[in-house]
Amino acid sequence: MARVVVVTSGKGGVGKTTSCASIGTALAMQGHRTVLIDFDVGLRNLDLVMGCERRVVYDLINVTTGEAKLSQALIKDKRLDGLFMLPASQTRDKDALTYEGVGEVIETLKEEFDFIICDSPAGIERGAVMAMYYADEAIVVTNPEVSSVRDSDRIIGLLDSKTRKAEEGESVRSHLLITRYDPERVEHADMMSVQDIEEILAIPVVGVIPESPAVLRASNQGVPVVHDSDSDAGQAYSDTVARFLGEELPMRFTELERKGLFSRMFGGRR
Amino acid sequence: MKRLRDFFQKESCQSADIARERLKVMISQDRMQRNQPDFLPRLQSELVEVIRRYTQSEQDDIQISYHCLPQRSQIELNVSWPRNLP
Ligand SMILES: Nc1ncnc2c1ncn2[C@@H]1O[C@H](COP(=O)(O)OP(=O)(O)OP(=O)(O)O)[C@@H](O)[C@H]1O
Numbered sequence A: 001m002a003r004v005v006v007v008t009s010g011k012g013g014v015g016k017t018t019s020c021a022s023i024g025t026a027l028a029m030q031g032h033r034t035v036l037i038d039f040d041v042g043l044r045n046l047d048l049v050m051g052c053e054r055r056v057v058y059d060l061i062n063v064t065t066g067e068a069k070l071s072q073a074l075i076k077d078k079r080l081d082g083l084f085m086l087p088a089s090q091t092r093d094k095d096a097l098t099y100e101g102v103g104e105v106i107e108t109l110k111e112e113f114d115f116i117i118c119d120s121p122a123g124i125e126r127g128a129v130m131a132m133y134y135a136d137e138a139i140v141v142t143n144p145e146v147s148s149v150r151d152s153d154r155i156i157g158l159l160d161s162k163t164r165k166a167e168e169g170e171s172v173r174s175h176l177l178i179t180r181y182d183p184e185r186v187e188h189a190d191m192m193s194v195q196d197i198e199e200i201l202a203i204p205v206v207g208v209i210p211e212s213p214a215v216l217r218a219s220n221q222g223v224p225v226v227h228d229s230d231s232d233a234g235q236a237y238s239d240t241v242a243r244f245l246g247e248e249l250p251m252r253f254t255e256l257e258r259k260g261l262f263s264r265m266f267g268g269r270r
Numbered sequence B: 001m002k003r004l005r006d007f008f009q010k011e012s013c014q015s016a017d018i019a020r021e022r023l024k025v026m027i028s029q030d031r032m033q034r035n036q037p038d039f040l041p042r043l044q045s046e047l048v049e050v051i052r053r054y055t056q057s058e059q060d061d062i063q064i065s066y067h068c069l070p071q072r073s074q075i076e077l078n079v080s081w082p083r084n085l086p
């Protein structure tokens, strides 16, 4: 059975697109046929992070309006078999997407793929609701910051009321993904901890991604950071996906590395 | 180790703690509003208007609270007004 997963947050710029790209990539690495759908009409970012922007011809709206066939719009990842993406439209007005149109596309994709990952636009308006409507599961991306946590709670409220699952009296299984986490600032009590955020939002944590220069490096190159298996963020994303698939793994990169006196005196900054 | 640092940091504000407390208040208000029907604010103001037509209640003498029970919704109305002593 295909699983439809929305990556959502409420607040903008918290790392949804970055997470979508790496989660989708890691799923495909494990042999799951995966498609990423960019719902961010007008902004279109996912193709940049995936490094396939030059191969975009048709987009999601072209498919829903019948201007292009799904097979024409899907872009195959150049690194991995079984990984595809469906880009967002860059120009059209945001209301061009309809629930029926999106529903049909998702139904068709379900026949071909194991995972359908939806990259939600920011906000709690129509676009975000559209991206979550058909989801079976949600990955709620949150930064350890007041406004981000509050917006995530609003998004959780929408997941509980505005999705097809909710209408059918079921619930969307939600996972919390904390990104841009900085253990040093948590240690100094300048940043809320994983436990604080989990307690407030009351959904289980599937992963914690540290604030990392590897993320910007990866997006500069158009290669999802999970490919950078030496980086902390890359490893944190692989762990996240392993947990998402049911493995039990301890969290990494959430504690400050204790430097010994020696390395503190002689070790340079990393 | 953490204790020791806490001791020295007593004076400087622990901003993460403040963030957590603010969030708890905000989110419990958000959640309350989320469950309310859209017409509630209008119903409230109309009720207040009608009640004040008959009583000398002040705004603060009229309390309307909304409760979400498992099977049904409920509003609780508490009204008081000054008695005209003979
Ligand atoms: N773990 C991280 N460490 C450092 N930078 C990060 C991390 N995660 C994301 N970023 C950076 O934050 C910015 C926003 O990320 P991204 O585009 O993924 O967010 P978004 O939630 O999709 O934004 P939008 O709401 O605009 O769609 C990017 O510049 C990205 O490189």
Ligand SMILES: [Mg+2]
Residues within 6 Å of the ligand: A016, A017, A018, A040, A045, A119, A120, A121
């Ligand atoms: Mg995005």
